[in-house]
Amino acid sequence: MLKNLLIFSALITTVVSNAQVQTNKTKNLQNQARSVSENISNTGMIQAGFQDTDDDGLPDFWEIQHNLDINDPSDAYIDLDNDAVYNLFEFQLSSDPYDSLSPHIIQIDSTMSLQDTIESLSQPTVIRLQYGEYSYVQENLFNIDSLQFLIQGGWNEKFSKWHHDSLTKINHLDTTKEGFYFNPSSGKGVWTFQNLILDESKNFGGSMFLISDNNMDTCFITLFNCRITNSEGSFSGLLVDNWMKLPNSYSENRFINTLFARSFDDGIHIQNTHENETKLRFINCTSTQNGVNQSADGIRYFTLDNATVDAKFYNTIAWGNYGDDINEGGTVTRQFIHSDIDAVSGFGTNVLPDVNTVNIYPEFIDSTNANFHLDSALSTLVDAGLDVGLPFNDLAIDIGCFESGTPSAPPTTILESRSYSSLKIFPNPTTEKLHIPIDEKEHLFEIYSVTGERLSTKTSQVDDLFIIDVGALPNGIYVIQDLVFGKSESFVKID
Numbered sequence: 110m111l112k113n114l115l116i117f118s119a120l121i122t123t124v125v126s127n128a129q130v131q132t133n134k135t136k137n138l139q140n141q142a143r144s145v146s147e148n149i150s151n152t153g154m155i156q157a158g159f160q161d162t163d164d165d166g167l168p169d170f171w172e173i174q175h176n177l178d179i180n181d182p183s184d185a186y187i188d189l190d191n192d193a194v195y196n197l198f199e200f201q202l203s204s205d206p207y208d209s210l211s212p213h214i215i216q217i218d219s220t221m222s223l224q225d226t227i228e229s230l231s232q233p234t235v236i237r238l239q240y241g242e243y244s245y246v247q248e249n250l251f252n253i254d255s256l257q258f259l260i261q262g263g264w265n266e267k268f269s270k271w272h273h274d275s276l277t278k279i280n281h282l283d284t285t286k287e288g289f290y291f292n293p294s295s296g297k298g299v300w301t302f303q304n305l306i307l308d309e310s311k312n313f314g315g316s317m318f319l320i321s322d323n324n325m326d327t328c329f330i331t332l333f334n335c336r337i338t339n340s341e342g343s344f345s346g347l348l349v350d351n352w353m354k355l356p357n358s359y360s361e362n363r364f365i366n367t368l369f370a371r372s373f374d375d376g377i378h379i380q381n382t383h384e385n386e387t388k389l390r391f392i393n394c395t396s397t398q399n400g401v402n403q404s405a406d407g408i409r410y411f412t413l414d415n416a417t418v419d420a421k422f423y424n425t426i427a428w429g430n431y432g433d434d435i436n437e438g439g440t441v442t443r444q445f446i447h448s449d450i451d452a453v454s455g456f457g458t459n460v461l462p463d464v465n466t467v468n469i470y471p472e473f474i475d476s477t478n479a480n481f482h483l484d485s486a487l488s489t490l491v492d493a494g495l496d497v498g499l500p501f502n503d504l505a506i507d508i509g510c511f512e513s514g515t516p517s518a519p520p521t522t523i524l525e526s527r528s529y530s531s532l533k534i535f536p537n538p539t540t541e542k543l544h545i546p547i548d549e550k551e552h553l554f555e556i557y558s559v560t561g562e563r564l565s566t567k568t569s570q571v572d573d574l575f576i577i578d579v580g581a582l583p584n585g586i587y588v589i590q591d592l593v594f595g596k597s598e599s600f601v602k603i604d
């Protein structure tokens with residue numbers, strides 16, 4: 110409850126004088142130099158435990174340094190310099206978010222070898238792939254010091270236009286190997302996969318087998334707009350081993366707008382023998398129908414030795430898997446924010462209750478044909494309003510609670526109680542004001558466009574009524590969310 114009060118009061122204090130803003134800016138600049146030196150060592154290694162107030166993957170010091178908002182998670186997914194590299198990836202690759210010539214970029218088409226390209230990297234690099242299909246076999250990369258890349262699918266044949274809703278497919282010539290298999294020995298790892306499909310991979314690790322090994326100091330593993338489907342590996346669709354052992358090493362696994370479906374074994378399996386905390390983030394993801402032949406799990410993570418895991422699930426569905434939807438063990442803290450988790454269990458003594466914070470049973474349309482588009486009639490709260498008017502509607506599947514493409518800002522408020530059963534708004538349609546009767550005092554309302562963009566509006570409170578002025582919004586359909594209580598509703602703005 111304290112957290113909710115703080116967030117609400119933070120909203121009110123955004124109305125401050127210019128003098129106050131100036132003072133805060135000066136303070137931020139003063140803190141900046143100190144934060145940078147505290148968080149990055151001479152080698153560029155990110156120290157464990159850096160502060161990330163809005164949990165968007167950008168540390169506070171980096172956001173301040175680059176004029177971003179430490180309280181706004183949506184700025185991780187914008188592209189300030191138009192180089193088609195989101196701020197999140199600019200940070201991970203240590204590049205300049207205001208310079209379109211940074212980071213280094215390589216373009217390859219399907220006649221070229223993705224494996225040779227990766228093996229030849231000598232600096233953090235974006236590898237752009239033409240839209241289409243690639244054949245790829247990755248041998249294990251041992252004895253490499255530092256391996257930092259973003260593999261980005263969805264480019265047209267001239268590399269002049271990037272389709273953020275198009276996925277590039279990675280096929281496998283050699284059916285005895287994983288799709289991607291990385292195991293560098295030391296340094297910093299940045300393994301980011303964007304707009305890729307890995308389907309029907311065959312071997313032990315499934316589609317991806319990623320190991321951050323003993324002597325690595327930093328590792329970011331990120332999947333963004335990906336689909337890991339029909340893995341026939343004997344382990345899982347995506348297998349991650351966080352094995353880093355250096356005292357201040359840092360590892361973060363971030364999965365955004367990504368589908369894990371119909372793996373032979375677990376959809377995602379994450380083993381942590383890291384000596385420090387590993388951050389796991391699932392944002393707008395879906396894990397379903399995994400464990401086809403082994404009653405394995407949708408998402409499974411656990412710790413060994415001194416490892417700890419800090420897991421958060423935003424707008425995520427884990428539902429309809431053959432084993433548990435989520436199975437966790439060891440030293441784990443875990444939070445669900447606006448998610449559908451149908452069954453959670455723990456192995457060993459750590460047994461947890463089922464958790465459903467949005468819908469009890471999200472329903473997918475035609476999932477037998479790999480169309481995991483949510484049925485809006487049966488999943489109204491999950492998909493409210495978001496099926497209307499998207500330019501790529503019906504071309505891309507729904508993933509998690511949102512469409513494929515740039516994700517909306519995930520809610521950052523933790524759901525602690527839900528004392529009212531649905532969000533009542535009136536009038537709807539409205540020309541100017543939305544009225545919301547409430548009986549609890551702590552609320553945080555946000556309004557999103559159908560494309561997931563967060564819109565700013567003015568909110569006031571009169572007794573037990575919240576009044577939101579939406580008169581300035583263009584006519585159309587919007588979604589309003591109460592982040593504190595995890596409720597959402599769509600409304601129509603008219604003249």
Ligand SMILES: [Ca+2]
Binds near residue numbers: 163179
């Ligand atoms: Ca941040």
Ligand SMILES: [Ca+2]
Binds near residue numbers: 178182
């Ligand atoms: Ca931010």
Ligand SMILES: [Ca+2]
Binds near residue numbers: 190192196199
């Ligand atoms: Ca950029």
Ligand SMILES: [Ca+2]
Binds near residue numbers: 190192194205209
């Ligand atoms: Ca840049």
